[in-house]
Amino acid sequence: MDLSLLLHDTLAIGPISLITLVGLVVLTIEALHNKTENINCWISLVGLAAALVLSLVQLPTTGTAFSDMIATGGYASFFSAVFAAAGLLTVMLSKSYIKKQSIEHGEYYAILLFAIVGMMLMAAATDLVTLFLGLELMSLSFYILAGFVRRRNESNEAALKYFLLGAFATGFLLYGIALLYGSAGTTHIPSIVGKAGMLASSTMFLIGCGLLLIGFAFKIAAVPFHMWVPDVYEGSPTTVSGFMSTGGKAAAFAAVLVVFAPALVRGVEPVRDVLAVIAALSMIVGNVIAIAQTSIKRMLAYSSIAHAGYILVGVIAANSYGAQGVLFYLVAYTMMNVGAFGILSYLESEDGKNVSFDDYRGLSASRPTLALLMGIFMFSLTGIPPFAGFFGKYYVFAGAVQAGYTWLAILGVLMSVISAYYYLRLVVLMYFSEREQDAPVIAVPTSGLGMAALVLSAIALLGFGIYPSVVLNFISHFF
Amino acid sequence: MTISLDLHMYLGLSAMLFCIGVAGVLTRRNVIVVFMCIELMLNSVNLSLAAFSSQLGDPTGQVLVFLVMAVAAAEAAVGLAIVIALFRNKQTVNINDINILKW
Numbered sequence: 001m002d003l004s005l006l007l008h009d010t011l012a013i014g015p016i017s018l019i020t021l022v023g024l025v026v027l028t029i030e031a032l033h034n035k036t037e038n039i040n041c042w043i044s045l046v047g048l049a050a051a052l053v054l055s056l057v058q059l060p061t062t063g064t065a066f067s068d069m070i071a072t073g074g075y076a077s078f079f080s081a082v083f084a085a086a087g088l089l090t091v092m093l094s095k096s097y098i099k100k101q102s103i104e105h106g107e108y109y110a111i112l113l114f115a116i117v118g119m120m121l122m123a124a125a126t127d128l129v130t131l132f133l134g135l136e137l138m139s140l141s142f143y144i145l146a147g148f149v150r151r152r153n154e155s156n157e158a159a160l161k162y163f164l165l166g167a168f169a170t171g172f173l174l175y176g177i178a179l180l181y182g183s184a185g186t187t188h189i190p191s192i193v194g195k196a197g198m199l200a201s202s203t204m205f206l207i208g209c210g211l212l213l214i215g216f217a218f219k220i221a222a223v224p225f226h227m228w229v230p231d232v233y234e235g236s237p238t239t240v241s242g243f244m245s246t247g248g249k250a251a252a253f254a255a256v257l258v259v260f261a262p263a264l265v266r267g268v269e270p271v272r273d274v275l276a277v278i279a280a281l282s283m284i285v286g287n288v289i290a291i292a293q294t295s296i297k298r299m300l301a302y303s304s305i306a307h308a309g310y311i312l313v314g315v316i317a318a319n320s321y322g323a324q325g326v327l328f329y330l331v332a333y334t335m336m337n338v339g340a341f342g343i344l345s346y347l348e349s350e351d352g353k354n355v356s357f358d359d360y361r362g363l364s365a366s367r368p369t370l371a372l373l374m375g376i377f378m379f380s381l382t383g384i385p386p387f388a389g390f391f392g393k394y395y396v397f398a399g400a401v402q403a404g405y406t407w408l409a410i411l412g413v414l415m416s417v418i419s420a421y422y423y424l425r426l427v428v429l430m431y432f433s434e435r436e437q438d439a440p441v442i443a444v445p446t447s448g449l450g451m452a453a454l455v456l457s458a459i460a461l462l463g464f465g466i467y468p469s470v471v472l473n474f475i476s477h478f479f
Numbered sequence: 480m481t482i483s484l485d486l487h488m489y490l491g492l493s494a495m496l497f498c499i500g501v502a503g504v505l506t507r508r509n510v511i512v513v514f515m516c517i518e519l520m521l522n523s524v525n526l527s528l529a530a531f532s533s534q535l536g537d538p539t540g541q542v543l544v545f546l547v548m549a550v551a552a553a554e555a556a557v558g559l560a561i562v563i564a565l566f567r568n569k570q571t572v573n574i575n576d577i578n579i580l581k582w
Binding site for chain 2: 128129132133136140143144147150151153154156157158159160161163164167168170171174175177178179181182185186187230231234235
């Protein structure tokens with residue numbers, strides 16, 4: 001590869017190169033200086049904002065780079081923008097949070113940035129090799145971030161569980177990649193999808209798809225591969241949990257939608273059936289167990305399992321409605337879950353307490369703005385209009401009905417009704433319940449940057465909910 | 480014909496090693512041993528990849544083997560760091576003792 005082509009391709013995958021560069025700069029500054037947290041935070045913020053703009057600029061021109069290993073523009077740029085936005089909000093929320101938890105180390109931002117690079121690579125992958133590398137880059141960064149509060153047992157335990165189960169899932173995913181490679185004779189994903197109809201009778205191909213599905217189900221947190229989710233989300237630093245549950249899930253779904261593309265899902269019936277079972281189980285198990293939780297952090301973890309189920313319905317629909325629904329849902333889910341975890345991180349005490357339902361009693365009296373924002377995120381998570389969460393669910397379920405999966409859509413709506421119980425219980429507690437007299441009042445420092453992130457996500461939710469066409473215009477020509 | 484027979488033997492061995500790895504992860508309680516079993520899973524896949532690559536006459540599989548080895552090394556570094564962080568706090572590497580987070 002000559003130099004000008006290399007330069008051309010490096011620029012073509014602009015956001016990925018940019019974030020990699022910023023990550024390396026942050027890491028170097030961290031190595032050379034003491035007290036680097038402030039400057040690293042600001043460099044990350046500027047880098048992510050630039051990547052967000054660059055992604056949106058590159059969106060109209062689609063193509064491929066590096067010998068057809070990475071896609072550029074279009075779908076890839078859309079997801080780059082989502083990850084950059086999620087990263088931006090997370091960094092804004094993290095600044096005061098990691099200070100409060102005394103884990104204010106500059107490498108926090110570097111690892112976060114590398115995780116984002118991994119996500120972008122996953123969404124842009126047109127080759128199973130790129131997909132694998134992106135997935136591992138993201139996962140390894142998350143293992144480290146989960147255990148970032150080294151002195152706390154919960155954080156250690158979360159990191160260990162995430163690491164062992166994540167690496168275990170990687171084994172399955174890799175075996176799936178090997179079998180797909182063996183049966184299709186190539187690792188180029190569009191070629192494999194193109195041959196899907198022909199390969200559907202090959203046992204090796206089906207086993208490969210199954211193993212790949214197991215690997216992905218771990219990453220998107222779908223039942224029956226969800227055991228790690230509640231423990232990891234509860235034990236990890238809260239901002240990291242928020243980022244894992246949104247960016248990590250969106251990246252895994254971006255990859256699922258590339259590999260299990262509509263053409264493949266329609267052509268290979270067993271894959272579709274297995275996906276339908278996984279989606280149904282995720283919606284049921286996630287929602288039912290979430291009801292019983294006393295910690296909001298853990299409730300959000302189970303709700304994240306349920307949302308993986310809803311989004312999978314759009315993948316199963318395998319039509320343009322469903323696929324666009326998946327993309328819209330991921331944007332909405334990113335905003336509302338980063339927001340919900342953001343408020344938890346905002347109000348969390350130094351020792352990781354103050355995250356249970358009871359701690360939020362009467363919050364509207366002491367912290368009216370935060371209570372209002374939390375209310376917006378909870379309404380959106382339930383799927384109540386005019387918030388973006390409603391339209392995500394609407395498109396996904398409409399796609400399922402169109403594809404003849406009416407039973408999945410009905411199950412999804414029923415489960416959304418159940419979810420209203422635990423989401424709205426929090427709203428009721430915040431607004432219509434008095435704080436217990438002897439409960440200690442935890443003073444939390446205010447943070448302008450964090451508050452800005454929360455307000456931005458709430459505005460985005462409302463904006464995308466009232467004008468869904470803002471997002472839909474971008475994604476309507478992808479499928 | 481001999482080539483396809485060879486491929487089946489390689490794939491069979493690879494599948495066996497993979498299953499031994501999975502069984503080890505599910506039954507052993509020592510974190511380090513579990514981690515070694517995961518490495519066994521990854522390396523059994525490498526065997527499959529190399530076999531496919533040689534049968535197809537296509538280098539992609541062998542390139543992926545190298546990348547998997549690099550990733551596995553990075554994973555080992557992160558994993559052992561996590562185990563050390565845990566051991567400093569709890570003085571144990573037994574999975575059954577690591578149980579503060581549940582339900």
